[in-house]
Amino acid sequence: MEERKILLEEEDMPDKWYNIQADIEIPPPLHPATLEPLKPEDMEPIFPKALIKQEMSKDRWIRIPEEVKEIYRIWRPTPLYRAIGLEKFLKTPAKIFYKWEGVSPPGSHKPNTSVAQAYYNAKEGVERLTTETGAGQWGSALAFACRFFGLKCTVYMVKCSYEQKPYRRILMQTWGAEVIPSPSDKTEFGRKVRQEMPSTAGSLGIAISEAIEDAIKHENTKYSLGSVLNHVVLHQTIIGLEMKKQFDMLDLKPDVICGCVGGGSNFSGGIFPFVPDKMKGEEIKFIAAEPMACPTLTKGIYAYDFGDTAQQTPLLKMHTLGHDFIPPAIHAGGLRYHGDAPLLCKLVDEGIVEARAYYQNEVFEAAKIFAQTEGFVVAPETAHGLKAAIDEAIRCRKKKEEKVICFVNSGHGHFDLAAYDLYNNGMLQDYEYPEELIREAIQRLPCI
């Protein structure tokens, strides 16, 4: 009998995060005003010292505090599943695995970092955290974490998601967070955007600007980001570290690891612990899957850009579609971000990670196949990584290769059923990024 779930005991949960900055070097973030490399004190208005230290650390291993592990134990270690039903359906000789992060209370991988961030902030006497959220996964993860460390939580939620996904808003409110549709009239930047674009759908870039402004302008308030930054990605490496242990239990090594990329944290968390193996010469393929509507890694340029629309954040060297690009409101709201984690971008730039972009309909088709063969209904974001895994498994069938494929199943889709409904009724549009025309349009913009 083939094992379906590979489970770790609670005591087997890793006690350190893996910091890839010990093994790869990225260009430093730049101060938005001086364009000089950012100093730790530049970040102090928005982040606690412990997280700034992690952001810049070169230590390979960073200890996970006992208090964080205690909360992690609510759902961690998470199971690694063998997708036997999907393999049969695809008639592939490949073995497909998925690391199931949807078992956390907020239903995604996001609390891996929100719990850590809430802990460090609380420890340094912070009283309130502000943040932004797209689909609501990050916002609910932070609302959940703040509750456990006695912090107040204010979430700026991208307006189209706020309206499309009321259940996530309710979830956040149930954990005690204040949820504000962005752009809002609570911040100067929000008011400005509303005046210029009264019926904008909002974007992550705009919501980030609002959350940062709120944090800077209020005492004992810090800001928390759910992706992109080094310390966020660091906390997510617990995914890959557990995966490694689980594959060891099976005496297997993954040949391919796939995951969806919005800001890049779940994918990075999954693959980073395997990157040193690849750098040592092991053959392992990493596939980052993103939406055609916001194809940052496949169509963006690798350059310094702001992390937010209002140009308040440090400049990060990353793949970017431009900080003022507002992606269409696709249903994988969590993947609507113009940039990506600089650490991941570096790996893409060096060819260690391969990126692919997919259309909404093919992604939902993959999600439906998964629901019908494995049972779990995954989030539209997650389904991008799943689509890449399915494509790989089909390739294995054609080439008769018995590869081991794994994807990071980052969250469930129970709050995304309206999108499934549209897909089931043939009403989903295949958005894409008109690259050539955008280039032309940019050339014709007046120089600033």
Place this chain on the structure above:
Amino acid sequence: MHIGFVVNPIAGIGGKVGLKGSDDVEEALKRGGTPVAPAKAAEFCKFLDANVITCSSTMGADYIDGKIIYKTPKKTSADDTIKACRKFLKHGADLIVFVGGDGTARDVYNAVSKKVPILGIPAGVKMYSGVFAINVNKALEIVNAFMEGKAERVEREIMDIDEVAFRQDTLKIKLFGYALCPAIKNFLQNGKRIFGGENEAKRGIAKFMALICKEGTYVLGPGSTVKAIADEMGIEKTLLGVDIVENGKIIARDANEEEILKAIEGKRARIIVSPIGGEGFIFGRGNQQISSRVIEKVGIKNIIVVATPQKLMQTPFLYVDTGDRSLDKKFAGWISVIAGSGIAIRKRIVI
């Protein structure tokens, strides 16, 4: 809330007897044609629960109990539809529902323009206009939503063909204007929430495309989406005609095929067109000035299609009918339709 209800009793009579419309009733009757409209009207009225104002006998009262405000003559004509609709307006109709085809749609539109929304129940031989519900059930759903205040108003094309030319196998379809049309919010509303309505989306397209159009020669097709681009550039474009813009200035207005060919001679030009909502034709309906000769000269890769996400959601596939089948075939496949600022939606062109 008053619903004006008018039936073109002879609509659909020409369909099954090989006529391409019902303009020639005598000929249709001679060939043994029967109208489609009465059955459709009866089906619709059976389930309609509304405050209706209508016409006597075959133009309304035969199918529904309503207040009769127009007397139907024995032999009806287009003129009766127009007169009846004008009376509906006078009596404060909030919505006019008609049973007929493109000809009826045109008559209703001539009478009411954009004063009130109109909705067609399809019963004609040809229905190129965008004001028709898919079927009777959908029409009932839309009317009910309208009465509950749950419908929105969208602009839809009024199109018709020249039947005399059509009977000689020459297809000439003209865009006559834009009517207001009720649409159910459910799926559309999603679009509305996301994009702030069709006008917001149009502005996004216009802003983006106006930047592109600053340089080079552009053949701009008919319709309000394309006109919005010209508006954004500060150029006065005709709504229903084909105009040509060069380096940000208009060089031809309401141009015909020859004028277009002359204007783009020896230049690298682009064509910007918008499909007809629901129908999905990007060439061959309402823009035949942009002929196969023009398209071949410009090249398919230099064609930019623009449409709002709302319109595309109601348009499952795109079509071309340039009159040259071998050219049409070259369009088969996916096309990236510009649907906002820096936003495209891929659609399939079906041949």
